[in-house]
Amino acid sequence: MAKPTTQEARGQRPGFPFDAIPGMDPASFAANLEPFFQAGTKALDTWRMVSEELLEFGKARLTRNMEMSRKVTQSPSLDKAIEAQADFARSMMQDYIAETGKLAELGSRVMAETFSCWKVEAVKTPAGRAAQRFESEAEAEASKHSLAAE
Numbered sequence: 001m002a003k004p005t006t007q008e009a010r011g012q013r014p015g016f017p018f019d020a021i022p023g024m025d026p027a028s029f030a031a032n033l034e035p036f037f038q039a040g041t042k043a044l045d046t047w048r049m050v051s052e053e054l055l056e057f058g059k060a061r062l063t064r065n066m067e068m069s070r071k072v073t074q075s076p077s078l079d080k081a082i083e084a085q086a087d088f089a090r091s092m093m094q095d096y097i098a099e100t101g102k103l104a105e106l107g108s109r110v111m112a113e114t115f116s117c118w119k120v121e122a123v124k125t126p127a128g129r130a131a132q133r134f135e136s137e138a139e140a141e142a143s144k145h146s147l148a149a150e
Contacts, residue, residue: 016132039114046110
């Protein structure tokens with residue numbers, strides 16, 4: 001027959017004190033998961049924006065492809081058709097290069113926003129404080145060198 005459990009005994013193994021290992025008690029474990037949830041939410045939101053950007057780009061490219069096909073098929077001469085094709089290829093490359101830049105920007109932004117959640121939490125740890133101190137010293141050193149160069 002099963003023993004009735006009390007509210008305090010739930011989630012604990014007999015003989016194992018969860019507070020013996022820092023971060024293993026349920027309250028602090030849940031608090032430590034919050035940055036993961038925040039980062040995941042930001043990442044999903046930004047990737048949604050990337051998907052929307054790709055869909056818009058695909059739609060615009062499809063429209064331009066159809067326009068180019070019409071121009072080529074309605075060209076009065078072979079020279080005009082080749083000229084239309086060359087213009088299309090040139091504009092297509094420019095569009096793809098511009099779109100690559102936009103996607104790179106969105107990708108870097110998603111990485112920065114995702115990891116910013118952990119940066120706030122990391123500063124609370126001794127290693128995080130040391131890293132922040134090191135980063136501040138490096139910035140001060142860099143600004144000192146830039147002032148000396150001027």
